[in-house]
Amino acid sequence: MSLFDVQNVSFTYGRGKSALNDVSLRLTAGRNLGIVGESGSGKTTMLRLLLGLTRPSIGEVLLKGERLDPSNKAFMRGFRRQVQAVFQDPYSSLDPRQSVFDIIAEPIRSLKLEGDLKSMIRDALLSVGLDESAGSRYPHEFSGGQRQRIAIARAIVSRPEIILADEVVSALDLSTRVRIVELLKKLSSTVTLVLVSHDISLVALLCHDLVILERGRIVESGPTIEILKNPQHPYTRALLASTPRLPDYV
Numbered sequence: 164m165s166l167f168d169v170q171n172v173s174f175t176y177g178r179g180k181s182a183l184n185d186v187s188l189r190l191t192a193g194r195n196l197g198i199v200g201e202s203g204s205g206k207t208t209m210l211r212l213l214l215g216l217t218r219p220s221i222g223e224v225l226l227k228g229e230r231l232d233p234s235n236k237a238f239m240r241g242f243r244r245q246v247q248a249v250f251q252d253p254y255s256s257l258d259p260r261q262s263v264f265d266i267i268a269e270p271i272r273s274l275k276l277e278g279d280l281k282s283m284i285r286d287a288l289l290s291v292g293l294d295e296s297a298g299s300r301y302p303h304e305f306s307g308g309q310r311q312r313i314a315i316a317r318a319i320v321s322r323p324e325i326i327l328a329d330e331v332v333s334a335l336d337l338s339t340r341v342r343i344v345e346l347l348k349k350l351s352s353t354v355t356l357v358l359v360s361h362d363i364s365l366v367a368l369l370c371h372d373l374v375i376l377e378r379g380r381i382v383e384s385g386p387t388i389e390i391l392k393n394p395q396h397p398y399t400r401a402l403l404a405s406t407p408r409l410p411d412y413v
């Protein structure tokens with residue numbers, strides 16, 4: 164089943180400068196998708212389009228065949244039940260004045276989901292490897308890796324079908340990074356992930372399919388295994404050469 168369909172999307176800003184140019188891609192249920200490219204290649208712009216935070220200048224984004232329309236409130240309510248996001252910087256993405264409990268409760272409250280809030284928060288905390296007692300503490304009491312776990316708990320608590328993640332491990336040290344990757348791998352048995360990163364080896368560990376972006380254009384896309392085995396485009400080969408090859412891909 165197709166979850167997201169991006170159809171010939173371009174995004175221009177300023178005087179006709181283009182962050183994305185005629186991009187088409189598909190997110191299939193159960194197949195994690197990696198969007199890879201150097202800094203400035205348009206990855207975050209692509210995620211913002213998938214989240215309905217920006218609109219395409221040209222083209223369409225569809226969720227399960229329905230056009231993503233940020234001005235359609237009824238559609239967006241349904242959309243937020245299905246799609247959640249985790250952002251790059253675990254320091255700016257969590258409100259420092261809110262307890263961890265309230266941060267994680269936010270999607271449940273704003274979506275007015277039924278059920279026992281306390282047990283939902285506890286389950287979310289436990290499934291990201293945090294203790295239930297974390298709920299009464301505040302973001303500044305946690306390390307970067309723990310904060311990213313809190314952000315992931317907030318993204319999974321409402322049981323979405325899709326999680327969009329933008330460079331979620333870039334700000335973390337190597338050992339923390341490995342543990343967050345393991346956590347994402349575990350979660351991807353129940354949600355479909357879209358992972359954005361400049362690090363192709365990392366994304367390859369978690370994603371079944373890859374899209375390679377260079378200056379706003381897709382230069383290559385397809386199953387991860389095929390791209391790693393036989394990269395077609397020089398840009399893809401350069402990305403592979405610039406990061407250590409990790410053998411254990413999906």
Ligand SMILES: Nc1ncnc2c1ncn2[C@@H]1O[C@H](COP(=O)(O)OP(=O)(O)O)[C@@H](O)[C@H]1O
Pocket residue numbers: 176177181182200201202203204205206207208209
């Ligand atoms: N609204 C905007 N205003 C100005 N520049 C933008 C805007 N949106 C994107 N860009 C530019 O588009 C390019 C792609 O940005 P981005 O999607 O953030 O890339 P990435 O996440 O791959 O680093 C960058 O050069 C960025 O500065």
Ligand SMILES: [Mg+2]
Pocket residue numbers: 206207208
């Ligand atoms: Mg970015």
